[in-house]
Amino acid sequence: MSGAVADKAFVAEPGAILGTEARDWFALLKPRVISLVVFTGAAGLVVAPAHMNLFVAAVAILCICMASGAAGAINMWYDRDIDAIMTRTATRPIPGGRMPERSALGFGVGLSVASVVLMWFATNALAAFILAFSIVFYAVIYTMWLKRSTPQNIVIGGAAGAFPPMIGWAAATGSLDVLPIVMFLIVFLWTPPHFWSLSLYACKDYGRAGIPMLPVVRGARHTRHQILIYTFVLLAVSLVPSWLHLCGWIYTATALALGLGFVACAVAVVRDRQDETGVSLTNDAPARRAFRFSLAYLFLLFCGLLLDHALVVSH
Numbered sequence: 350m351s352g353a354v355a356d357k358a359f360v361a362e363p364g365a366i367l368g369t370e371a372r373d374w375f376a377l378l379k380p381r382v383i384s385l386v387v388f389t390g391a392a393g394l395v396v397a398p399a400h401m402n403l404f405v406a407a408v409a410i411l412c413i414c415m416a417s418g419a420a421g422a423i424n425m426w427y428d429r430d431i432d433a434i435m436t437r438t439a440t441r442p443i444p445g446g447r448m449p450e451r452s453a454l455g456f457g458v459g460l461s462v463a464s465v466v467l468m469w470f471a472t473n474a475l476a477a478f479i480l481a482f483s484i485v486f487y488a489v490i491y492t493m494w495l496k497r498s499t500p501q502n503i504v505i506g507g508a509a510g511a512f513p514p515m516i517g518w519a520a521a522t523g524s525l526d527v528l529p530i531v532m533f534l535i536v537f538l539w540t541p542p543h544f545w546s547l548s549l550y551a552c553k554d555y556g557r558a559g560i561p562m563l564p565v566v567r568g569a570r571h572t573r574h575q576i577l578i579y580t581f582v583l584l585a586v587s588l589v590p591s592w593l594h595l596c597g598w599i600y601t602a603t604a605l606a607l608g609l610g611f612v613a614c615a616v617a618v619v620r621d622r623q624d625e626t627g628v629s630l631t632n633d634a635p636a637r638r639a640f641r642f643s644l645a646y647l648f649l650l651f652c653g654l655l656l657d658h659a660l661v662v663s664h
């Protein structure tokens with residue numbers, strides 16, 4: 350969509366109250382998504398072997414929050430044309446006509462710069478560098494390039510959302526180690542089954558918007574099998590910290606139980622009743638369940654890691 354067209358679409362409501370505007374700025378940050386992103390970043394910071402000043406730790410977590418929100422705002426600015434087409438995203442602040450596109454871009458870029466500078470001053474150059482790289486990875490490499498060009502978009506682009514545990518660890522220690530790299534790999538391998546479960550039932554939306562998501566390009570049957578493969582690999586990689594004796598039994602039991610639960614969800618997705626083209630005859634009930642489970646999986650796995658760190662590893 351050209352700037353002129355989008356600007357015409359923006360009609361400032363004369364009676365707009367501050368509450369409505371604040372809600373739109375907030376929505377631009379994709380707050381529910383960043384809550385989990387920030388939690389994984391905080392987990393990386395907490396399990397790192399360093400005694401960090403509480404105030405500095407809080408500032409570092411705030412920087413991850415600002416950066417992921419900023420990247421989300423730039424994503425919404427760039428994707429305003431396709432967001433207007435998809436039912437799920439049509440009421441977002443820009444396609445909904447409640448925010449001028451340039452304001453969203455300025456907000457995203459300003460917040461990005463502020464988050465990186467603040468992280469550098471508060472912690473160290475390594476954490477600030479990975480933070481900046483994550484913003485560029487999500488806002489430019491995923492959003493502006495991969496998302497519209499390849500069905501592997503979220504496999505590669507998923508790296509953006511996997512960096513926060515490394516950022517948290519780097520903020521605390523000024524360096525990296527095996528555990529934050531494995532935490533990166535866990536989020537990286539979790540992203541495809543997380544997103545492809547949703548894309549199975551949001552497939553029509555993506556098709557109409559011309560986004561080459563896997564079920565649109567390769568079909569639902571292929572996507573179901575890919576989900577199953579990734580959950581198996583995720584289960585194996587989630588146990589690496591146990592094999593390397595970086596975690597204790599609480600983490601191992603959590604990873605095993607959650608991993609088997611995720612595999613069971615994926616098996617149900619593969620076995621869903623389908624027509625001859627692989628399209629679900631159950632309104633994608635198993636895929637919807639797998640998506641919900643993916644959110645619980647990542648949250649609880651990192652809870653297990655934190656609990657393990659508090660009760661087992663540090664004693």
Ligand code: HEM
Pocket residue numbers: 381382383385386389437491503506507508509510511536540543544547644647
């Ligand atoms: C490229 C990678 C990813 C893609 C393409 C993706 C895509 C999506 C999409 C399309 C939704 C639905 C949002 C909606 O209904 O408006 C969603 C929801 C969600 N995603 Fe992801 N996601 C990715 C990575 C991540 C990461 C790394 C995290 C956190 C670590 C995450 C956490 C969440 C959460 C918490 C929700 C639920 C939001 C809600 O309830 O509205 N996602 N994701």
Ligand SMILES: CC(C)=CCC/C(C)=C/CC/C(C)=C/COP(=O)(O)OP(=O)(O)O
Pocket residue numbers: 379382386413416417418420421424428438480483484487492496509510512513
């Ligand atoms: C520290 C830092 C900068 C981290 C970045 C973390 C982050 C925001 C990861 C991406 C998660 C996400 C919402 C992807 C969906 O994008 P989409 O455009 O495919 O989804 P949409 O259709 O809902 O807009």
